[in-house]
Amino acid sequence: MYKIGMIGAGSWGIALSKVLADNGHHVVVWSIVEEEIQMLREHHEHLDKLPGVKLPDSIEFTTDISQAIREMDLIVLAVPSVFTRSTAKRMAEYVAKGQIIVCVAKGIEEDTLMTLSDIVEQEIPAATVAVMCGPSHAEEVGIGLPTTVVAGAHKRETAEKIQDIFMNSVFRVYTSPDVLGMELGGSLKNVIALAAGMADGLGYGDNTKAALITRGIAELTRLATKMGACEETLSGLTGIGDLIVTCQSRHSRNRKAGMLMGQGMTMEEATKEVKMVVEGIYSAKAALALAKKYQVSMPIIEGVNRVLFENEKASSVVESLMMRDKKSEHSTLEWE
Ligand SMILES: NC(=O)C1=CN([C@@H]2O[C@H](COP(=O)(O)OP(=O)(O)OC[C@H]3O[C@@H](n4cnc5c(N)ncnc54)[C@H](OP(=O)(O)O)[C@@H]3O)[C@@H](O)[C@H]2O)C=CC1
Numbered sequence: 084m085y086k087i088g089m090i091g092a093g094s095w096g097i098a099l100s101k102v103l104a105d106n107g108h109h110v111v112v113w114s115i116v117e118e119e120i121q122m123l124r125e126h127h128e129h130l131d132k133l134p135g136v137k138l139p140d141s142i143e144f145t146t147d148i149s150q151a152i153r154e155m156d157l158i159v160l161a162v163p164s165v166f167t168r169s170t171a172k173r174m175a176e177y178v179a180k181g182q183i184i185v186c187v188a189k190g191i192e193e194d195t196l197m198t199l200s201d202i203v204e205q206e207i208p209a210a211t212v213a214v215m216c217g218p219s220h221a222e223e224v225g226i227g228l229p230t231t232v233v234a235g236a237h238k239r240e241t242a243e244k245i246q247d248i249f250m251n252s253v254f255r256v257y258t259s260p261d262v263l264g265m266e267l268g269g270s271l272k273n274v275i276a277l278a279a280g281m282a283d284g285l286g287y288g289d290n291t292k293a294a295l296i297t298r299g300i301a302e303l304t305r306l307a308t309k310m311g312a313c314e315e316t317l318s319g320l321t322g323i324g325d326l327i328v329t330c331q332s333r334h335s336r337n338r339k340a341g342m343l344m345g346q347g348m349t350m351e352e353a354t355k356e357v358k359m360v361v362e363g364i365y366s367a368k369a370a371l372a373l374a375k376k377y378q379v380s381m382p383i384i385e386g387v388n389r390v391l392f393e394n395e396k397a398s399s400v401v402e403s404l405m406m407r408d409k410k411s412e413h414s415t416l417e418w419e
Pocket residue numbers: 091092093094095096114115116119132161162163164166170187188189190219220221222358359360362
């Protein structure tokens with residue numbers, strides 16, 4: 084039995100707390116939001132973000148962040164990406180040398196273009212920082228549907244410790260040393276999922292969706308490999324796996340926000356309607372900036388940015404994607 088601190092009580096933090104408590108660990112959940120902690124203490128259920136998922140009585144809830152950090156064997160950081168730096172700053176004074184922090188949010192910081200694990204390493208130099216992601220909607224993890232994820236860390240023993248702590252018969256954890264590839268896959272797929280949602284909202288069909296997923300992973304792979312990630316990671320669970328689930332699932336916040344925009348809502352109206360964090364909106368500009376920095380062609384990412392920030396209609400972006408210059412599917416294949 085390990086002591087685990089869960090920093091963040093949104094849908095993902097709550098679903099993972101259930102996995103950990105079901106595995107017999109002692110979990111202390113922190114949220115900055117006083118009313119959220121009161122609701123969790125009273126009902127042992129997040130009535131707004133993960134209704135129907137009852138949490139074991141063993142879980143403790145607190146608004147005192149030190150209680151979810153001091154003497155914990157593992158800390159899971161599950162706040163949305165825009166709060167990662169501010170939360171890491173708040174955590175820093177309580178983290179002991181070598182304490183493991185696992186980042187489970189998905190995003191890239193817009194101003195610095197840093198990944199979330201890099202931000203945590205910068206703000207909390209004492210910590211051993213790792214990541215965990217993959218195709219995993221909180222709604223399905225919360226009710227114990229079989230799910231696979233990957234624990235990523237620079238050192239094998241760190242990844243294997245995370246694997247041991249989380250793994251059970253319905254939550255299978257693989258390991259990987261490619262932290263960068265995992266984080267790029269996990270955050271950039273949200274931007275493609277917005278496009279997939281827009282296609283749904285416009286009434287397009289399965290052909291369009293398959294095209295977006297396939298050409299989307301091609302864009303992500305081009306950028307990630309140029310930045311030093313392994314191609315294999317992008318064709319694994321944290322790349323194509325997470326892209327497929329987010330583009331297809333009725334649970335996806337990014338797909339839903341995209342769908343509402345495809346049906347005519349503005350970005351602000353769509354995010355208000357979804358009520359939970361829509362990470363692709365925050366990652367879209369960062370993805371475009373990275374594409375420019377690394378000189379990689381990312382036409383779908385560019386198109387999503389035009390819909391989000393330049394008021395272009397999703398239908399006109401699709402038309403311009405379809406009518407781009409003619410080209411071969413694979414740039415590296417040679418003709419006879
Ligand atoms: N949900 C999912 O299925 C999955 C989510 N993820 C990732 O996990 C991360 C968290 O997502 P998710 O749990 O879904 O988000 P939610 O929208 O469900 O919850 C966000 C949480 O952040 C809280 N919050 C608000 N303000 C702050 C602040 N200033 N500092 C810290 N926390 C704050 C919110 O409180 P409140 O809103 O009550 O004010 C809420 O508890 C995202 O990066 C997401 O991509 C990854 C895999 C699966």
